[in-house]
Amino acid sequence: MTTQTETNNAFLIHISAFASYVFPLGGIIVPLIFWQLKKDESAFLDMHGKEAVNFNLSFLLYSFVFGLSVFSTSFFDFPNFFGIFGGVSIVVIIAIIRFILILQAAIKANRNEPYRYPLTIEFIK
Template identity: 40%
Template sequence: MNQHPYGLHKDEKMYAMLCHLLAFSGFVIPFGSIIGPLVIWLLKKDQSYFVDMHGKESLNFQISFAIYGIISSLLILILIGIVTSIALFIFWIAFTIIASIRASEGKDYRYPMTIRFFK
């Protein structure tokens, strides 16, 4: 489903978008890419299905990419990790921005390459 059949309040869209955008707090705060979305999700998950869905999706993606980043860092020892680290970083930024835009439009978004820890 791409568009919700029921109307969404602009606050729901904003909090859903924040679930994705707060991943960029990881540039400033250690583990911020996971902590930021986690805080919004925990505060708003019971108030909105839309925020709950986007929060879980963001958390799944951030945790998955943290795992991929650790593996990629280990692969630097055999040089391929340099290429995979750069590729992961570019994909992470691009997919996070796309998810943020979709949330602000009131649409569902499923990240690719994501392990579903929260369902």
């Protein structure tokens, strides 16, 4: 049986990914620290912590690769498929999707439900 404290902590682990808006890599470091502190308290917190950290690491990797592809096509191969403004708009769309997925995971955690982020690489098993 999962307690209200555990569901609140799982909620906070997911929400802590918004620290990336405050400082670089905050979306990875803060959930990782919070998960490390809470993972031994319950399997529920361990599962949600791994999901949050894996998602944010995957998102960082995808953003890096996409950023390199947009940068290389935008500045070296005019005309291109994205163009500068197309690349920026796709980055904004991806950021909005990330925001929605984090909120969705936090709500599921607060409702005591398991959640798996889509397209997440399992760095931590």
